Amino acid sequence: MALTPIPFTAEDFRARMRRAALDASAEGLDGMLVTPGPDLLWLTGYQPTAITERLTLLVLGTDADPRLLVPELERPDAESAVGSEVVTISDWRDGDDPYEVAGRLLDPTASYAVSDSTWAMHLLGLQRLLDGAQFYSVTERLPMLRAVKDxxxxxxxxxxxxxxxxxxxxxxxxxxxxxxxxxxxxxxxxxxxxxxxxxxxxxxxxxxxxxxxxxxxxxxxxxxxxxxxxxxxxxxxxxxxxxxxxxxxxxxxxxxxxxxxxxxxxxxxxxxxxxxxxxxxxxxxxxxxxxxxxxxxxxxxxxxxxxxxxxxxxxxxxxxxxxxxxxxxxxxxxxxxxxxxxxxxxxxxxxxxxxxxxxxxxxxxxxxxxxxxx
Incomplete structure (x- = not known):
């Protein structure tokens, strides 16, 4: 109980994201889509102050560096929590179609594991935009993502x-x-x-x-x-x-x-x-x-x-x-x-x-x- 926990480092988060992308590839998937919840926190150290209807999306794949899409008003918090050395951060503004913005980061024919905490409205929005893509539950396809602790x-x-x-x-x-x-x-x-x-x-x-x-x-x-x-x-x-x-x-x-x-x-x-x-x-x-x-x-x-x-x-x-x-x-x-x-x-x-x-x-x-x- 007297433990003073060692903070997780940028390299810890980079290693977790690399491993997640490789695990997805090994499962025959093209990548992983992560919204606010335990998976996002574990992978990046970022947890939005308030999880709202505004889309926040981490995109992982073996073909590109990690990318994090956030609402414009939350970008300062994301940059402070994650850092540009860990992910490439972009944003969308209220009034934009967030799914259209997210679509620029995604392959419309790819297969993705999606974090279980993803709101249905966000998944349905991505499905409407990317009707050729396939989406799977992280628990279904990558159940061991966080299972083995360091x-x-x-x-x-x-x-x-x-x-x-x-x-x-x-x-x-x-x-x-x-x-x-x-x-x-x-x-x-x-x-x-x-x-x-x-x-x-x-x-x-x-x-x-x-x-x-x-x-x-x-x-x-x-x-x-x-x-x-x-x-x-x-x-x-x-x-x-x-x-x-x-x-x-x-x-x-x-x-x-x-x-x-x-x-x-x-x-x-x-x-x-x-x-x-x-x-x-x-x-x-x-x-x-x-x-x-x-x-x-x-x-x-x-x-x-x-x-x-x-x-x-x-x-x-x-x-x-x-x-x-x-x-x-x-x-x-x-x-x-x-x-x-x-x-x-x-x-x-x-x-x-x-x-x-x-x-x-x-x-x-x-x-x-x-x-x-x-």
Missing amino acids: ENELARMAAAGAAADAVFGEIVKTRFSGRKETDVAADLARLLREFGHEQVDFTVVGSGPNGANPHHEAGDRTILTGDMVVLDFGGLMYGYGSDTSRTVCVGEPTSQMREVHDIVRAAQQAAFEAVRPGVECQEIDRTARRVITEAGYGERFIHRTGHGIGMTTHEPPYMVAGEERPTVPGMCFSIEPGIYIPGSFGVRIEDIVTVTADGGKRFNNTDRGLVIVE
């Missing part, structure tokens, strides 16, 4: 994970019984900021039967003695995500609660031990699911085992059946098996993990046992 990114991820761990260490000292889920969620949000997060993305507090809904929004339910409580929280720190889940019990748990928690803990540990370079993503899911199924709760594990994480909380790769992509060092993803008993309770245990040269490393290291709270 050392600088991994350091930020580790710091975010440590900060989330510190939050859990504090929240279990507070009182749960007699308070609303929203009260505990507010504490989680406050603690995330206190421990260095610049952005809080989610604070799931699922008590009692609400814990059986994996994406339950904290509500007005009063937490009672005897409740299991699923805590799932995270956000951005130094621009990179945290995401961890632990399940606590308010007072003494029942024998079934202990049993289910032990099964989920064993599944999470087995899946972590399966992480190593070259293992298919789906095998990590299969490993966790096998433990839960053999224990008789297979039908109560109702989601994938994990998701990639980086500048966004959910991104490729996904630990799910059918994902045959092999893991490689630098990939970061969650391992979060769960069991959900409708009308009663749920249990989920989640760590963020990165693939190393010979296995896996956790970014979350708080107690995975069943913690008893007041």
